[in-house]
Structure formats: structure tokens, C-alpha cells
Amino acid sequence: xxxxxxxxxxxxxxxxxxxxxxxxxxxxxxxxxxxxxxxxxxxxxxxxxxxxxxxxxxxxxxxxxxxxxxxxxxxxxxxxxxxxxxxxxxxxxxxxxxxxxxxxxxxxxxxxxxxxxxxxxxxxxxxxxxxxxxxxxxxxxxxxxxxxxxxxxxxxxxxxxxxxxxxxxxxxxxxxxxxxxxxxxxxxxxxxxxxxxxxxxxxxxxxxxxxxxxxxxxxxxxxxxxxxxxxxxxxxxxxxxxxxxxxxxxxxxxxxxxxxxxxxxxxxxxxxxxxxxxxxxxxxxxxxxxxxxxxxxxxxxxxxxxxxxxxxxxxxxxxxxxxxxxxxxxxxxxxxxxxxxxxxxxxxxxxxxxxxxxxxxxxxxxxxxxxxxxxxxxxxxxxxxxx
Ligand SMILES: *Cc1c(COP(=O)(O)O)cnc(C)c1O
Numbered sequence: 001x002x003x004x005x006x007x008x009x010x011x012x013x014x015x016x017x018x019x020x021x022x023x024x025x026x027x028x029x030x031x032x033x034x035x036x037x038x039x040x041x042x043x044x045x046x047x048x049x050x051x052x053x054x055x056x057x058x059x060x061x062x063x064x065x066x067x068x069x070x071x072x073x074x075x076x077x078x079x080x081x082x083x084x085x086x087x088x089x090x091x092x093x094x095x096x097x098x099x100x101x102x103x104x105x106x107x108x109x110x111x112x113x114x115x116x117x118x119x120x121x122x123x124x125x126x127x128x129x130x131x132x133x134x135x136x137x138x139x140x141x142x143x144x145x146x147x148x149x150x151x152x153x154x155x156x157x158x159x160x161x162x163x164x165x166x167x168x169x170x171x172x173x174x175x176x177x178x179x180x181x182x183x184x185x186x187x188x189x190x191x192x193x194x195x196x197x198x199x200x201x202x203x204x205x206x207x208x209x210x211x212x213x214x215x216x217x218x219x220x221x222x223x224x225x226x227x228x229x230x231x232x233x234x235x236x237x238x239x240x241x242x243x244x245x246x247x248x249x250x251x252x253x254x255x256x257x258x259x260x261x262x263x264x265x266x267x268x269x270x271x272x273x274x275x276x277x278x279x280x281x282x283x284x285x286x287x288x289x290x291x292x293x294x295x296x297x298x299x300x301x302x303x304x305x306x307x308x309x310x311x312x313x314x315x316x317x318x319x320x321x322x323x324x325x326x327x328x329x330x331x332x333x334x335x336x337x338x339x340x341x342x343x344x345x346x347x348x349x350x351x352x353x354x355x356x357x358x359x360x361x362x363x364x365x366x367x368x369x370x371x372x373x374x375x376x377x378x379x380x381x382x383x384x385x386x387x
Contacts, residue, residue, distance in 0.1 A: 011072065011187060012256040019067030020249065031064045033246045057234050061242040065217070065249050069207070072186040072252070073199050075219035077226035079233050080245060084182065084202025085110050086238035087216030089119070091178050091198055092147065093232050097123025100145045104131040104161065106154040106359045108180070108202075109348045132292065134165040141173040151180040152189075153296070155333075156308045156343045156367040157359055158283045160292040163299055167195030176225075182206070182334070187259035188302040192221055205334030206304065208251035209258050213244045258336060261372040263302035268375045269368060269382065270307045278386045280364070281310040305370035306333060308343075314363035317342045321366055323385040326378060338371035338378060 009017065023032055037055040039047060047053035052060075066078030081087040088111055092101060103115060105128035115126050129136040131150045141148075148170040152161040163179060170177040178198035179191035185206035191199045201207050203215040220226050233239060240248075263286075270284035282289070285296035286303030296303065311317050320340075321329055327340035331347050341347055344363045348356060370378065 014068075014071045015255045016253050018071030019064040031061055031246060031249055033242045034060045035242050056237055056239050059239075059242055059245070061245040061249075062240060065240075065245040065252075068249060068252055069186075069201070069203075069217045070219050072255070073181075073219035074190050074193050075199070076221045076223070077219065077229075079218045079220075079226065079229045080203075080240050081216035081218070081233065082238045082240045082244075083214045084108075084200070084204055084216040085114055086236075087200050087202075087218050088149075088180070089114055090229060090232045090236065090238070091149070091200060091218065092119050092124060093236065094228055095124050095146050098125070098144060099147075100125045100127070100142050101147045101149060102127050102129060102137055102140045102145055102175075103149045104151050104154060104159075105129055105355070106157050106159055106361075107149075107151050108155050108182070109350050111149075111151070111180070112355075113350050130159070131161040131166060132159050134162060134169045137166055138169040138173065141169070141175065145173055145175045147178060148175050149178045149180070151183070153183045153285050153303075153306070155183060156283075156306070156347070156365060157361060158285050158290065158306070158308060160285060160296045160299075162295055163189075163191050163194040163196055167197075171195075183306055184300055184304055185255065185259055185334075187256055188263070188304055189300045192219065194299060197222065197225065203248050204332065206259065206262070207255065207334075208248045209255065209335055210247070210251050211332065211335035211337065213247045213251075215240050215244055215248055258372055259302060259304065262305035262334075262370065265372065265375045265378065266303060266305035266307055266370045269305075269370045269378060272379050272382065273307065273309050276382075276386060278311070279309050280312050283308040283310075304334075305338075305368075307368045307370060309366050309368070310362055310364045311366055312364045314342070314344065317344075317364050317366045320385050324381055325384070326373060326381045327368060333367075333369035335369070336372045338373060339369040341367050341369075343367050 039052040051058045070078035127140040150161040176197040179196045182202045199219045201217045203217045274282040284307045327338040330339045
């Protein structure tokens with residue numbers, strides 16, 4: 001306890017305890033699933049706790065999840081959503097028509113679709129750049145740039161954005177920096193500590209980690225920014241249900257354990273594939289051969305389970321991914337079970353072909369989400385599929 005008092009609790013302790021207090025009436029150790037749409041008020045316009053008046057506005061199970069993600073990201077405030085995309089949309093909805101966003105060009109496909117086909121139509125302007133180079137962010141910024149949005153590592157090309165450098169140029173231009181931290185998880189990377197203003201997760205992936213919930217989370221330090229995001233959460237209404245909040249809280253309790261295994265298995269699979277003669281190229285930030293390995297090493301403490309390989313052609317990509325036994329052929333990532341996908345035909349099919357080509361997303365690219373199985377079984381599986 002003396003140590004905890006001196007340093008504050010460490011990550012694994014926060015994963016178990018942040019936001020999770022015994023329920024006051026019975027002492028139930030698990031956060032109850034407050035499956036209710038409304039609350040009885042003791043007197044007119046005097047909701048309990050000053051705010052429990054309606055389920056979209058406030059829910060105690062959601063509160064616990066919001067407290068938990070804030071603690072894990074070294075933030076002060078968490079805001080929960082019904083999906084990662086709803087969380088990202090909320091960040092941009094702070095802006096008005098005519099405002100401008102600079103975004104990484106190799107974002108998650110659904111983020112690109114939201115920006116170019118929905119929010120651009122409402123008059124918000126976007127410029128897409130390669131955020132590996134902070135100078136490109138700087139030169140894309142305009143007087144009305146309010147937000148710079150990056151993803152690091154990116155999906156599936158594993159580009160790394162230097163968060164500290166991006167924060168510096170963003171702040172010099174008077175904008176806020178948001179970082180999609182889905183791929184790394186808060187266990188491996190904490191963007192707010194590197195100068196970012198907003199961190200966002202698709203908690204569907206590593207944070208929940210069990211492939212049974214769609215969800216999104218935002219964490220921020222600034223109180224006024226948190227109030228704006230909560231206003232939008234309530235006004236637009238893409239809130240998560242209490243059951244999903246409970247499941248995500250349960251997933252978070254093993255986040256540190258899962259990520260240690262994802263990190264170890266991801267590196268083992270990447271090393272194995274790099275040494276395999278049937279593979280043209282392996283992209284994994286934890287490999288010395290990754291062109292931004294030094295930067296990745298500086299701002300991340302582990303490299304998670306996402307490994308991309310180029311097998312040379314679409315036909316080979318299809319046959320490899322269809323022959324695997326333990327790697328299920330599916331979109332999504334970050335769950336305990338291993339998955340494989342062919343981005344050009346699956347997750348990134350909605351990205352225009354010339355944009356895919358520009359970012360090096362070749363037809364022969366195969367993306368592995370390495371799970372927490374026994375790694376020798378995973379390596380044997382890859383071996384038999386490549387044979
Ligand atoms: C999946 C994903 C999203 C979208 O999240 P949903 O929960 O599917 O809405 C956003 N960013 C990244 C990096 C993702 O992998």
C-alpha cells in the first residue's frame with residue numbers, strides 16, 4: 001500500500017480496480033448491470049445523484065467503464081459509445097461546417113468512409129496526409145484546422161506516427177490532436193502522456209478483447225473538453241447499453257495479461273514469418289526490419305498481435321488465409337482468438353483502389369490478429385498452411 005500511495009496504482013491494479021467499487025446496498029463485488037431506462041426521482045426535478053434522470057444521459061454501469069478507461073489512459077475523464085465509429089464521429093462533431101481536419105491517410109477503412117462520405121457532406125473539410133512526417137501535418141494545416149486525427153500503428157500497414165512531434169505541430173497550429181489507440185491498446189501506448197489531447201478506442205478490439213461487444217471509448221484530461229464530449233454523447237445518443245459496459249469492464253480486468261501474451265505471440269509469429277522463404281515481406285513494428293522500429297520502441301512498450309505479410313498475389317493471400325485452422329477467417333482484431341483477413345477484399349474493400357495502392361496495401365497482403373493460444377500451435381498452423 002505504501003508503494004501504491006507513492007506512485008499511484010500500476011496498470012494491472014487499475015485494470016482490476018479503477019471504477020469498480022463494491023455496490024453500496026449489498027456489497028456485490030461486481031458492478032451491477034443497471035438495465036434501466038429511467039430513474040425514480042424523490043422530488044420534482046431532483047434526480048438522485050443530481051444527474052440520474054434518464055438512461056441516455058447517465059447510467060452507473062457506464063460510469064464505471066468511463067472511470068476505468070480514464071485511469072488506464074492516464075486521463076481524467078472517459079466517455080463511452082456504442083461503437084468505435086460513433087466515438088470518432090463524436091470527436092469530429094465538435095466542429096462546424098467550414099472547419100477543417102487533417103487526418104492520417106491510412107486510417108481504419110470505416111473511419112475513412114465516415115470522413116469522406118458522411119461528415120464531408122455536412123461541410124467539414126478533410127485533408128489526408130502521411131502522418132509519419134510531421135511536416136506534412138504542418139503544411140496541410142489551415143486557419144480553420146481544428147483537429148488532427150492520427151492512428152498509430154495504422155491498419156494494416158503498421159505506419160507509426162510520432163505522437164509527440166504530431167502534438168507539437170498540431171498545437172502550434174491551434175488545433176487538438178486525437179489518436180486512435182485501438183491497435184496498441186492502453187497497455188502498450190498512452191498517447192495523452194505523449195502530448196495528445198484525445199485518445200479514442202474501438203473497444204470492440206483489444207480493450208474488451210473477447211469478440212462479443214461492439215463499443216467505443218474516448219479519454220481526455222481537459223474538463224471543458226470532456227463536458228463538450230458528454231454533451232454530444234447525450235445529444236447524439238450513440239450510447240452503449242449497460243450489458244455491453246459490464247462485458248467490457250470484465251474484459252478490461254485481464255487487459256494486462258492478454259496484452260502480454262498478444263505481444264509475445266505477435267513477435268513470435270512475426271519472427272517466424274520473416275524467416276520463412278514463402279513470404280515476401282513482414283510488417284510488424286516490433287521487428288528490427290520495420291523502418292520505424294526505433295520510434296515504435298520509444299513510444300510503445302509492446303507491439304500487440306497485429307502482423308501483416310505480403311505473399312505476392314491475391315491468389316496466394318486467399319489460399320493461405322483459407323487453409324489456416326486456428327486463425328479464423330474474419331474481419332476485426334484484438335480478440336483472444338486468432339483471426340486472419342485479406343484487407344484488399346475485406347476490411348479495406350471500401351477504400352478506393354488508387355488510395356490502397358498509394359499506401360502500399362497490395363492485393364497479396366494478409367493480416368493476422370495473433371491471439372493468446374499456445375504459440376507453438378499457431379506456428380504449426382501457419383507452417384501447414386504455407387506448405
Ligand atoms: C474497428 C476499428 C474502428 C471502428 O470501431 P467499431 O467499434 O467497429 O465501430 C476504428 N478504428 C480502428 C483502428 C479499428 O480497428
